Amino acid sequence: MALKERCDRCGHALEPLAKPVRRLRWTRYWWRGVKSLFTGQMKMCPQCGAMYSSEGELLAAGAIETGAEHRLNIYRKDMAYLRDSFAGIFVAAELAVIWLVAGADSLELTKAIAAGSVGAVSLVPFFYFHRKARLAKRDLKRLRSARQEGRILQSQ
DSSP states (O other), X not given: OOXXXXXXXXXXXXXXXXXHHXXXXXXXXXXXXXXXXXXXXXXXXXXXXXXXXXXXXXXXXXXXXXXXXXXXXXXXXXXHHHHHHHHHHHHHHHHHHHHHHHSSSOOOHHHHHHHHXXXXXXXXXXXXXXXXHHHHHHHHHHHHHHHHHTOOOOOO
């Protein structure tokens, strides 16, 4: 049997499925990923997420995260990490203000105002990255549901 080079569902060129155990983790096809380590490399369609055996047989439609989903997921994680970093700055600044106000030393108003200002200013990028992460999560859910329902969305 000749090996398939194109996807049956969308006609896109197939790619080898690298790291099948990691890519199929948290799906119902994870065991096929483990078996493929011993039986031969599977192929995947990066456009619609279809999974093919090493012989070219369609194993599952829409089982694997597409390239657009993968890039969007990485972007979402980056935005969430940046959001959490600015939240840490805010918490640290507010703890510094509390320590300066309630500490054993006399109150130095300029230091307390400076620490409070740093915390308040860190809220602007916090909300910015929070919004970016939330929008990316919404788009990622939309792409995943489209893939799982069999609707192939064009990347934007």
